Amino acid sequence: MSAIPSNLPLRNDLIGEEPYGAPQLDVPVCLNVNENPYAPNPDVCDDIARRVRDIAPTLNRYPDREHIALRRAFSDYLAKESDTRLAVDQLWAANGSNEIMLQIFQAFGGPGRKALGFAPTYSMYPEYARDTFTQWVTVPRNDDFTLNIERAVAAIGEVRPSIVLVTSPNNPTGTPLSMDETTQLLEACEQASVDGAADGVHPILVVDEAYVEFRTPGVPSAVTLIDKHPNIAVSRTMSKAFAFAGARVGYVAANKGIIDSLRIVRMPYHLSAVTQAAALAALEHTDEQLSTVAHLRQTREQTAAWLAQQTYKGAALTVAHSESNFVYFGVFDDRDFIFRSLLERGVLIRDVGPDGWLRVCMGTDDEMARFREAFSEVLRLAESR
Incomplete structure (x- = not known):
């Protein structure tokens, strides 16, 4: 207390x-x-230690604030994991997906704005909203915790949020969201307006895929929709399946416009050189980590x-x-x-x-x-x- x-x-x-x-x-x-x-495993630990040792003499200097090498590594990983090749300017990393989410709320929320979620869901979402003075609105899920897609689509039009936030698999229930449902939410966002914004502005759909590596093999990720839909952002983390929770590394895949919006609100040099080095070492051992x-x-x-x-x-x-x-x-x-x-x-x-x-x-x-x-x-x- x-x-x-x-x-x-x-x-x-x-x-x-x-x-x-x-x-x-x-x-x-x-x-x-x-x-x-x-x-x-020990080989991964040795490579992490080696990479950190290699950059230690440079710690008197600020890190690469755009973390270009790390974004390239995430591009390579998603090309392998989700069969989707994204450009460096479609990717962004931070200290865990928590910081990614906070940056999304900082960039697209704020006074007079609303974020829409589907309860029950991750208990930090209303805190991101509170911390950015964004109104948090929820729509209940079905009794089996699946998404009531008709109710969700209707709420997007009625609430007029700037952020629609859905988790797949959902936390705390583990419930997945199908690609068809994701597409329906996207189409609703592309038609809806946003309270407190100019005409022609539409909500962004944020798909939180923190646990996506545990899905049934062969099921596509929402990152496959990015090149066709400019208003989707897919948040991921290395904390779960990647066995990297202590390193605090999360990332988001999205259209360049969304990434540039996050770059406006990010703190200078928010991702340390040590964090970047450790993450790069882990990504060199993707098969072992997973x-x-x-x-x-x-x-x-x-x-x-x-x-x-x-x-x-x-x-x-x-x-x-x-x-x-x-x-x-x-x-x-x-x-x-x-x-x-x-x-x-x-x-x-x-x-x-x-x-x-x-x-x-x-x-x-x-x-x-x-x-x-x-x-x-x-x-x-x-x-x-």
């Missing part, structure tokens, strides 16, 4: 707010923040199937379809009891989203075995209450 003295001139709209963040607790099994549980993705995908399917066989107070658990590295499950009349009881057994998951639902990230095989053991104990305990 923060303890901000009442005599500080904190912004009125921030009084009573708490810093965002999932719990950081020292427990044996941490399955709450959707990291890749497998560390980079080598555990298939196994984590299999672990997700096995965990979802196992959870669907469990019962809580006589009823089978509901498990949301996930294309991510986590599984969303419920419904519990006292999810806090389940959460706390697991924590008492050294297993930390996440109580997030609609009441009654919980999220577990995929860990190592040993961690998942411990989760199943602890969760079985907690379910038996719940039955005896």
Whole structure:
């Protein structure tokens, strides 16, 4: 809990707010923040150290503020991963996709502007809106957490937002968005107007693909739509599948006009030389960095199937379809009891989203075995209450 003295001139709209963040607790099994549980292999670590060592003598100078080499590396990666070749000026990187999102809100949000999302979704989105004085508006998803596309399209025309933000796979539910649905949202944005903007201005569609590498193989990414649609931006990260959360590297693919808009609001030299060097080293080892993705995908399917066989107070658990590295499950009349009881057994998951639902990230095989053991104990305990 923060303890901000009442005599500080904190912004009125921030009084009573708490810093965002999932719990950081020292427990044996941490399955709450959707990291890749497998560390980079020693060869990757050696190359990261070598690259950082090579640029260390230049740290008295500012880094390349346009991070051209890194943007080229992302272009090469997307050409391989999504079969889409983008130019350097269609790519932009920052300190995690969180900073990318904040830059999007800084550039396209602001007083008098609205951002439209689809709940439940990532809990940081309303904070980006708050921090940029952007009005945050949500449309509910269907009961199975899929997007109600008719309702979504109608809301774009009615709300007239400057930003339409959709996550695929969705956090916290893992729900994917089809290419057809993405295209329908894009077409609605291309027809809609924006409150507080001049005639002829249309919303941008931001597709957050933080977990996209965990999708079913062969399913296309929204980056394939960029060259045909100037109003789409696709945000990605190296924090999840790429096993690079500690380095804080995110990036966005979009039309040059969107990228140039972000360059207006970015802080000078926002991406350090050390960060750029580490990211370049990791991108040279793409296959190694992503080598555990298939196994984590299999672990997700096995965990979802196992959870669907469990019962809580006589009823089978509901498990949301996930294309991510986590599984969303419920419904519990006292999810806090389940959460706390697991924590008492050294297993930390996440109580997030609609009441009654919980999220577990995929860990190592040993961690998942411990989760199943602890969760079985907690379910038996719940039955005896």
